[in-house]
Amino acid sequence: MLGGAAGKSSMIEYLTKGTFNEKPNPTIGASFCAWSLIDRSARFEIWDTSSIERYRPIASMYYRGAHVVVIVFDFAQSDSLTQAHGWLKEISENTSDRTIIYLVGNKDDLPKQVQVEEAQNLAAAYKANYRETSAKTGHNIVEIFTEMGRGDIGPKLD
Numbered sequence: 001m002l003g004g005a006a007g008k009s010s011m012i013e014y015l016t017k018g019t020f021n022e023k024p025n026p027t028i029g030a031s032f033c034a035w036s037l038i039d040r041s042a043r044f045e046i047w048d049t050s051s052i053e054r055y056r057p058i059a060s061m062y063y064r065g066a067h068v069v070v071i072v073f074d075f076a077q078s079d080s081l082t083q084a085h086g087w088l089k090e091i092s093e094n095t096s097d098r099t100i101i102y103l104v105g106n107k108d109d110l111p112k113q114v115q116v117e118e119a120q121n122l123a124a125a126y127k128a129n130y131r132e133t134s135a136k137t138g139h140n141i142v143e144i145f146t147e148m149g150r151g152d153i154g155p156k157l158d
Contacts, residue, residue, distance in 0.1 A: 001048050002091070003072035004083040007106040008048050010135035011072065015145060020136050035145065042149030068148050069095065070102045071128070078113040081122065088126040101128040104144065109134040 001008040014020055016035050036043045069091050073084040084103060091101055103123040105114065116132075123130035133140040 001070045001072055002087045004074065004077070004080050006072040006074035006077070006080055006084075007135045008072050011104075011106060011133060011141055012048050014135045014138050014141045018138070020138075037146060037149045044145060044149065064094065066095070066099060068100045068102065070104055070144075072104045072106050073114065073119070075105045075107045075112045075114050075132075076110040081114045081119055084119075085122055088122065088128060092126055100148070101126060102144065102148075103128045103130050105130075105132045106135060108132040108139060109137050 001012070010020060034043060071084050071087045071091065074080040088101070088103065091099070095101075103119065103126070105116070105119050120130050122128075131140055131144050133144065135141060
């Protein structure tokens with residue numbers, strides 16, 4: 001998972017523990033977790049990369065060879081989509097054409113400072129799947145990973 005301070009760790013916490021921490025610690029470098037679908041038909045090895053700029057150069061170690069790359073932006077921060085755009089460009093230049101890319105707008109429970117249409121257009125420009133989530137409410141967190149695991153890459157989830 002790549003992106004700025006957009007709630008990547010909180011998304012993973014909700015996915016793996018079903019909880020939300022109001023004050024998570026920042027990720028230093030990267031952290032790792034594994035998660036499987038309930039029926040065990042797919043297992044995820046998830047690298048949560050730091051949003052701290054000095055760790056950005058090492059991020060490529062974690063996304064090279066990945067089947068799926070998830071780039072997360074924060075709906076409540078207007079500059080967050082610009083950061084995501086940089087990640088989309090980097091991923092498109094440094095991964096296989098077979099790599100599936102998701103652009104995920106997190107914190108959809110908060111007032112939006114990023115226009116949904118702008119985010120959708122950005123995702124379309126990079127042939128990325130677009131989804132919206134909330135790590136706080138759990139909206140679409142498990143659903144997105146289930147979609148990835150089953151290969152059901154398709155229209156936007158409700």
